[in-house]
Amino acid sequence: MKTPRVIHTLITVFTLAAFSAVGADKIIGGPKGGRLLENPTPRAEFFVEKDRTVTITFYDAALKAVAPGEQTVNVVAEVKSGKVELEFEKKGDVLVSKTPLPEGDGYNVVVQIKTRPDAKPQNFRVKYDTRACGECKRPEYACTCGH
Numbered sequence: 507m508k509t510p511r512v513i514h515t516l517i518t519v520f521t522l523a524a525f526s527a528v529g530a531d532k533i534i535g536g537p538k539g540g541r542l543l544e545n546p547t548p549r550a551e552f553f554v555e556k557d558r559t560v561t562i563t564f565y566d567a568a569l570k571a572v573a574p575g576e577q578t579v580n581v582v583a584e585v586k587s588g589k590v591e592l593e594f595e596k597k598g599d600v601l602v603s604k605t606p607l608p609e610g611d612g613y614n615v616v617v618q619i620k621t622r623p624d625a626k627p628q629n630f631r632v633k634y635d636t637r638a639c640g641e642c643k644r645p646e647y648a649c650t651c652g653h
């Protein structure tokens with residue numbers, strides 16, 4: 507009778523996975539490889555595509571992608587020459603920026619999320635750095651090592 511033990515092991519694995527997903531200390535990486543912001547659920551992932559446009563994906567508590575509802579997002583890139591604002595539009599189940607991020611990196615990006623059009627925006631600051639982290643191999647802006 508091996509079946510019960512296999513099932514038990516699977517349940518343990520799932521329980522541990524669920525536990526680590528809600529652990530407060532551990533930085534959870536965005537499922538797409540971007541930065542999972544610390545906004546209340548549904549949490550938003552800031553991800554920069556190869557063409558430098560930004561994709562924002564929302565996730566429920568189990569990190570399952572969910573379609574945006576009334577949320578609106580704005581991104582402000584703080585480059586040396588001034589602030590560059592990116593507007594977003596809904597594309598399928600994600601929000602995508604209509605324009606790409608400015609050239610280069612190493613500048614700060616502020617992601618402004620409104621849960622409803624009349625809500626106060628919540629700001630999340632991200633240092634946009636595309637160098638690969640030596641430990642987690644993710645780009646530094648999405649690094650999960652906490653350094």
Ligand SMILES: [Zn+2]
Pocket residue numbers: 639640641642643644649650651652
């Ligand atoms: Zn890292």
